Amino acid sequence: MELAALEWKVGGQQGEGIDSTGEILARTLFRYGYYVTTYRQFESRIKGGHTDFKVRATPTPTHFHGDKVDILVGFDDETLPVHRSELKPGAVVILEGDGTKVTEEDGYTLAVFPLKAIATELGNPLAKNMIALGITGGLISLPREAFYHFIEEQFKRKGADVISSNKRAVDRGYEIAQEHLAHKVKTLPAREIDPNRLYLSGNEAIAFGAYMAGLTFLSAYPITPASEIMEWLAAKLPKRGGAVMQVEDEIAGITFAIGASFAGARAMTTSSGPGIALKTEAIALAGESETPVVVVDVQRAGPSTGMPTRHEQGDLNHLLHAAHGDFPRIVLYPSSVEDAFYLAAEALNLAEIYQTVVFLVSDLGLGMNKQTTPRFDPRRVEIRRGKIVSEEEAKALGEFFFKRYRLTEDGISPRPLPGNPYAVALTSSNEHREDGHIDETIEARNAQMEKRMRKLTGLRIQNPFYVDHPDAATLLVAVGSARGPVEEAAAALREEGYDVGTLFLQQLAPLPVEELRTLLVGRHVITVEHNYTGQLLGWLRRHLPIHEHSTAITQYDGRPFFAERIVREAKERIADEHRAERAHA
Amino acid sequence: MSIAPSAPTLKDYRGDVNTWCPGCGHFGVLAALQRALVNLKIPPHEVINVSGIGCSSKVPEYMRSYGFHSLHGRALPIAQGAKMGAKDLHVIVTGGDGDGYGIGGNHFLHAVRRNMDITYVVMDNGVYSLTKGQTSPTSPLGFVTRTTVYGNKERPLDALSVAIAAGGTFVAQGFSGDVKRLTEILERAIQHKGFALVNVLSPCVTYNKVLTYDYYKEHLVTVEEPFPTREEAIRFVKEHRGLVHGILYVDPETPDYQTALGYELRTREIPEGPMDEALLRELEEEFR
């Protein structure tokens, strides 16, 4: 029998190698040609506490790790009770236990094996995970060589003994599947091995995209789930003469970046909610002083320290409004790992072109999980630094105090880099004249404020949003990692005859109001968001007369959406809307 | 006065109209700093002057050079970032005791231990002046202000000892009533390769009637030569309750941050145009 796709999950206690087990299967399936999406759940402690790792392998592209499970592997007592409701009919549950026992339960097969004892017998107690992977491979008829490649690569440095004991463990798993679970063996759908694919997380994509776009300086303070970005770059930036600095706090994180950018570097800072809160004063500084800076927020569940390792999209209101006073800001939110790469590159360009703060928003679901992604196209985003004044241009102007804040029609003033002999200039957080010196006269204030606010007029990024079935009666609207489950929910709804489309917004500020007007106004809009209050719907309502019956499907439990839940709720909202329409008529 | 002087004069360093109170100690600091730069033949376009917020932090307004008049307490991280962006320029930070030791205290400690090659001039008047006379971290015990109506109960911060103990590689104290000596100290500080703290006792004639010119003239003890050890330097500062004047401690051995990095920073070199396809393909291997 053939599976439509494989949905696999492993659970256990933190520190037991759950992540690496999941990662090996995910990578193996990726190498073997499947589109792989993953989701890791973990707790804010190093050892102990239940953790799980979901892997979904499909023959076609997707942004979602799926609702359900075909094979569940459990190394602790919590795995089965916590995940039982996710089991598909006919699923296999492989548990670590005292003896060997295979039983048919209500709707699933329970297979208990003494994995650790078997591994010990094979001479490597750590290889129990490899046995479980072997059983998995046997259950889906995956050639065992697929695992061999990985083992050879992974344990290259540990020597031939470790490699062969791990291979033996995988073999043993295949044998166990044959002996005890032959009746459950299935095959995976055919797939194509395509060399033009990558497998990476949103955090890696942001780091990689920023690197390719010429980032030379990153200063930040560690915080989950954003730290991986600085960690990846810490190894790379020195190679091009750049630097990553782990500084004393988040305030230093952004102010170092602003200082470096002012002096001519391409600079970025990364954080999550609590750290972004600390950065707000300096965000306004970037606005008033017109210094480029990119601020990445990989959101986690708040408020305050909230749930540090759980998923949420609760910072939107903050990012759209953060800091005192009025100033232009750009807020970008990739909705896939692929877009995380391009938007990171675009964010660095826009910060320098418009000389202001650019928020690059992500969330734990997008940041920490991996997806199969097409290889990147280096031609999609060109590196552009905006109006930097050359020595010749400055010399021709001949100004003793260079007009750093020159009043221009497009609102952007040519920016000198310190060291330019003809453009000695003052950059200021105080309101100023064109030459940067303090000036609070009505004329100076209004001219400078209007100049700054003018500069983002008409700004459009490459893909401000993605829309599918734009003419549908109901549009499901989402951002970030909610895209995956929403896409699948919409497809399921259409299959049932519902007239729904989807819209995934990537440019939140300035909001592309005119294009959105034709798409959203007069239509039933349902936003699908990971927060309590429906922040995305609120933002849309603030700019557009969104239909009064529009609602938000919200979730704030720290876990990702199930597509099934979106389908169920969307049906209810659509029914409610019809009732309301009829009552109106 | 020329746009890009090779031999700068004081005129090249003249900034905007000054609004400090007549008699303000900060005038002396500004004059000494401008003189030091002229004496060292450093032209204005090779200087980045970063300040926070406060009366003292107005130096970038009043002195012509590349300047960044930034946020209260954040001058040091901005300045260190700027040094990472423009490694060959002289980065000089000017600000007040409130700015540097109050709101910016944490940054101060970390800047000292990081030892970037910048010069930090704290214009210490023992009071918050721009906000009209509240107590500061260096106000004396018992100091009466609008926020310490019954007298200041917190002991003044001994920034010199803190900086020396925290690993400061150049720690000095100047007095704005002695511009000549202050100029010499600042020249040495700017030439020092590493983080140089110059705390300048700079009387506020409007809000501080305790730490006055006369008070300092009466009490200041001059240090002729830096002390050979941190311990001796700290002991001297403690013995004279901080009323000392000169370069206290210099450590020429410890490398500055950029030297310690061990490679050449090229943070301003960002080629425009398409992404480097070969590099992209090479790095992609990690994700295949």
Ligand SMILES: Cc1ncc(C[n+]2csc(CCOP(=O)(O)OP(=O)(O)O)c2C)c(N)n1
């Ligand atoms: C975040 C923030 N808090 C408070 C202020 C108000 N403020 C401006 S200057 C200043 C104190 C200045 O004192 P100091 O740094 O000692 O400099 P002085 O004016 O005495 O030279 C304060 C509290 C501010 N600008 N920003």
